Amino acid sequence: MKARTLKKDKVNIITMGCSKNLVDSEVLLSQLKGNGIDARHESNGRDNNIVIINTCGFIDNAKQESINTILEYARAKDEGLVDKVYVTGCLSQRYKDDLEAEIPQVDAFFGTRELPALLKKFKADYKQELVGERLLSHASHYAYMKISEGCDRPCSFCAIPLMRGGHVSRPIEELVKEAQHKAANGTRELLLIAQDSTYYGLDLYKKRRLADLLEALSEVEGIEWIRLHYAYPTGFPLDILDVMAAKENICNYLDIPLQHGSTSVLKTMRRGTTREKQEALIHQIRERIPGIAIRTTLITGHPGEGEQEFEEMMDFVQRMRFERLGVFTYSHEEDTHAHSLEDHVPEEVKQERANRLMEVQEQISFELNQQKIGKTFKVLIDKKEGGHFVGRTAYDSVEVDNEVLIDASSGYCRIGDFVSAKIVDATEFDLYAEVIAPNAN
Secondary structure, three states, rough: OOOOOOOOOEEEEEEEEEHHHHHHHHHHHHHHHHHOOEEEOOOOOOOOOOOEEEEEEOHHHHHHHHHHHHHHHHHHHHHOOOOOOEEHHHHOOOHHHHEEEEEEEOOOOOOOHHHHOOOOHOOOOOOOOOEEEEEHHHHHHHHEEEEOOOOOOOOOOOOOOHHOOOOOOHHHHHHHHHHHHHHOOOOOOOEOOOOOOOHOHHHOOOOOOOOHHHHHOOOOOOOOEEEEOOOOOOOOOOOOHHHHHHOOEEEEEOOOEEEEEOOHHHHHHOOOOOHHHHHHHHHHHHHHHOOOOHHHEEEOOOOOOHHHHHHHHHHHHHHHHHEEEEEEOOOOOOOHHHOOOOOOOHHHHHHHHHHHHHHHHHHHHHHHOOOOOOOOEEEEEEEEEOOOEEOOOOOOOOOOOOOEEEEEEHOOOOOOEEEEEEEEEEOOOOOEEEEEEEEOO
């Protein structure tokens, strides 16, 4: 009788949703590999016999995408193409009981803070010495850094506290150590993320300490850009502007989700602010940091938004002239405060309003980009795509903002390097450039 050869497990981690989920997957990947387990992130290999799906449960479209992915691998398990399917992340945290009943092919479901329990399925230990270390799932020259988990805000539309729990800051020392480790492995840009970055430190230190964290990270040798995302406007710690102004390696860039431009809707959203306060804050930021690029996100169709409130938001966008803007349509999420209100705006109206907002923003973005023609910027090269090297200025974040396109036939750019580039043309969301100097520092 021929002895059966035992096939070694190969794990494929699939990530749905936002950059915060991506960080969780990278931590999981690091822990599995640290335990000697063969694991990959979003591998195309056909020999992966175990799949871990890190799900998103934020809005309807994201939830459906996660469910479809789970069902795809449940069918693959039925067909004998994979041996085990595990599900973790926000959707699993929020709907675990329902998912277990509906998709029995999944071997186990885990919440957002159950990494040690997931590792036990692989007879693996949670290694404390790997805390703060991650195997990046993308090019190593930039890295997301999650400075806190969860959220204490009461926003009416948001289910994140249901899935991620309350706000928990990571200690400054731990984050600095992680930054040093990343820098030693070639990371040149840190993108700081959290559910609410401006709340940082209140739980650990009894006061907001985002400015102290920025100061400490700016001293890490090798980190040339630090970029701040998801700064909640209410209680905004103005001292971070002093650090941004003083430190050359902190990008003049701020992602500050404002969500609406009508005071009445902001009140219904339970945002703790008004349009006037938001406008005053934006003016103050721009006065303290001249030339800063401000990214924001807005929601159309929230309960309480009529045509008048929407027109107020249109006017808000036209007056503020944000450098970057994203628009979402309202999703009526169960167990949120807004779910008790009538979802009175039809889906097609929500989308039509979102389109109208983006038409206004496209014109603003085009005009601002036209002003860049003839100017020279430090550009970080992210990738080569088609006939172009694709990079970003300090005023643009990964995937969501403008890209700088450099004709690849005019010369070679190394991925992960900074170059000095002159803008020669511009559209609404793309800048075309020529390299002036290959190594900008």
